[in-house]
Amino acid sequence: MDKRSLRVAVLGCGSVGSQVVRLLQEQATDLEARIGARIELVGVAVRRIDATRDVEVPDGLLTTDADGLVARDDVDLVIEVIGGIEPARSLILSALEHGASVVTANKALLAEDGPTLFEAAEKAGRDLYYEAAVAGAIPILRPLRESLAGDKVTRVLGIVNGTTNFILDKMDSSGAGFAEALEEAQELGYAEADPTADVEGFDAAAKAAILASLAFHTRVTASDVYREGISEVTAADVQSAREMNSVVKLLAICELRAVAGGDDAVAVRVHPAMIPRSHPLASVREAYNAVFVESEAAGQLMFYGPGAGGAPTASAVLGDLVTVARNHLAGTRGVGESAYADRAVLAMGETRTRYHVAIDVDDRAGVLASVALAFAEHDVSIQTVRQEGRGDDAQLVVVSHEATDAQLSATVEHLRGMDNVREVTSVMRVEGETE
Amino acid sequence: MDKRSLRVAVLGCGSVGSQVVRLLQEQATDLEARIGARIELVGVAVRRIDATRDVEVPDGLLTTDADGLVARDDVDLVIEVIGGIEPARSLILSALEHGASVVTANKALLAEDGPTLFEAAEKAGRDLYYEAAVAGAIPILRPLRESLAGDKVTRVLGIVNGTTNFILDKMDSSGAGFAEALEEAQELGYAEADPTADVEGFDAAAKAAILASLAFHTRVTASDVYREGISEVTAADVQSAREMNSVVKLLAICELRAVAGGDDAVAVRVHPAMIPRSHPLASVREAYNAVFVESEAAGQLMFYGPGAGGAPTASAVLGDLVTVARNHLAGTRGVGESAYADRAVLAMGETRTRYHVAIDVDDRAGVLASVALAFAEHDVSIQTVRQEGRGDDAQLVVVSHEATDAQLSATVEHLRGMDNVREVTSVMRVEGETE
Known part of the structure; x- marks a missing residue:
């Protein structure tokens, strides 16, 4: 193995970013062996240099100049874990233009404007990987776009938001109402002070758009996703489900649906639904996530694990980093966007x-x-x-x-x-x- | 997209091979879009031309000359689904030498002599992929070697043999003894007339060796795996487990274990074990498979699905085929063997x-x-x-x-x-x- 090295910039040093920085240092020897080159951390962009962090960032690497960091011509790989639309989008586009490959965990951005990013990656001849954007540490995007690439996926059912699963599980196990269960989730750190993005299904809808795009080789954005949250779910609903030997879960549902006289269309929706207790997804407790996939040849598969958290999400980011780094060294790219099927997206009413x-x-x-x-x-x-x-x-x-x-x-x-x-x-x- | 094509030979046309040939034909348009080239089936090697098959093989493609087929210089990709050690090994080695990349489902061969094959692939600069060798359609090898490449896997617990899981599940749900449950499994086609390879754990041990090799970046062969089957499991054992609120499963267990004064060693074993009913693996019923992975950053993950069967296994084979085909077109290779950690393997007694x-x-x-x-x-x-x-x-x-x-x-x-x-x-x- 020769002594090449790859230079990495990290954008954001919050709960995920600090774990990424920690693992880059702790796993350095293994990463080098697995990639075939040393990973050299050259900068960490943050909003405030003097903020308290869960990790010690080596001297001189912190910067508030994210734009300058991604525009450096000695950066090979950029990890974006800021989240949100801007400045994340501009930074990713700039990184790609300047020749870096990018790993991101940014579900909101991918669901809103994925095609812009994919086209920029294509044009730059660089990789854009985003396993961590859906279901945290659970490897689900790579299996969908690679392992199942020889099969026809017909349906994806996902519990992709831990906060809402925690609340619904609590309502099921204790008979609590929504407000009471939410409060407990907030006390335990499973829900934010403003829980809107989680409980109203915005987070799950972004992930549903990403899952549907990959499963059906069709561009699906957040605006295509029908969305209902769980704030209207009552103790009576949960009790009614119990009487049916079922349980209420907030599901991200991505399906191929037959359309009279045409190609199958895509239907993508997020809403609470009753599923039988015998279904593998019914046993997903607390804040865990799981994605259930149905395909023609493979049948029914399920992927289960922690859907959030700094270290699990960082694991997914670093898995992508290893692949992207290997591709960078070999002068190749992984699979880019696959939207050839270009299916129609059904309205919820249909x-x-x-x-x-x-x-x-x-x-x-x-x-x-x-x-x-x-x-x-x-x-x-x-x-x-x-x-x-x-x-x-x-x-x-x-x-x-x-x-x-x-x-x-x-x-x-x-x-x-x-x-x-x-x-x-x-x-x-x-x-x-x-x- | 230009009109390139890749020429594929299939070795074996049994339950898996016939599904591979069927899917290659039925999914031809999608495969072409996903690979960026047409897949052309150029030959199917079988033992007897006139055997009854589940698929119609196009005229002139069947041949009994497998050696000749893999030695053709116009074959780009070879799919080996014959199984067993020979002639599979010689055919794979010959295919690699003649410049083809190989996809195989052959767990026995990989567990016995994987390094020979990996070295041949390395030398030839070709890919050798084998997702279908472990847990059928469940994507587990790719997640282990790619998605978790930035993490440290500490333990893999797998239910990787459907026959034994069916028998143990039956014993648990009905109170039946081993002999009675085996008979039912045979009647339903879940166990073979000679069930030794399944019930004595040989099949699971081969898969354990493959899982441990990937998880711990260390060469582990079938002979390194401690193995006990389920033929000695009694109704009393299963009852005893019930009283502990546990269930008996045949587990493939791959672990990193601390060794006094040295690097962690690898322990790999297959035996029946009691696990609590609250463990995610406990709910794996009938002939399903599941693999539970523990890693430092990602935490606990589980991968669940059908562990055998023609179509599910063919799905895994074709997923690999798409990757290998893309690599072949791009003139690159995927990840080869990773055995850099070279850890010691513990004896069962230790x-x-x-x-x-x-x-x-x-x-x-x-x-x-x-x-x-x-x-x-x-x-x-x-x-x-x-x-x-x-x-x-x-x-x-x-x-x-x-x-x-x-x-x-x-x-x-x-x-x-x-x-x-x-x-x-x-x-x-x-x-x-x-x-």
């Missing part, structure tokens, strides 16, 4: 889903018939109806077969307007079963 | 394990003390003792702390010779808990 609906009804003869008629009027076929309680407690629980989401939501509106329906107490989509 | 031991004892005062003394004499510390039944049914169930396997097995021998021990009814190693 996407076929299944609903679970719990309804408080007047306990009168004929109420079941009139509810069934409401479903039939919207062309929605019923899979099961369960009738519970009597008198003031009378409740119907209906699970539909697949219909378009527009038909299903119109059915729910219809039910809400019916005389003998006192209240629609729970509406939840159902996933993870095949009809 | 490897630290934990035992669960159930003992029928005389219900006399002092029996617990004398059993405890036997453990102490071998320097084995006891974690828990449970005393059950009275009189003729008196039983002690002891779970030890970690000790060397030699100390633990000496303790069991000692117990067997004691006057007030009527019978040692169950001895089983315990995994999946940290002390």
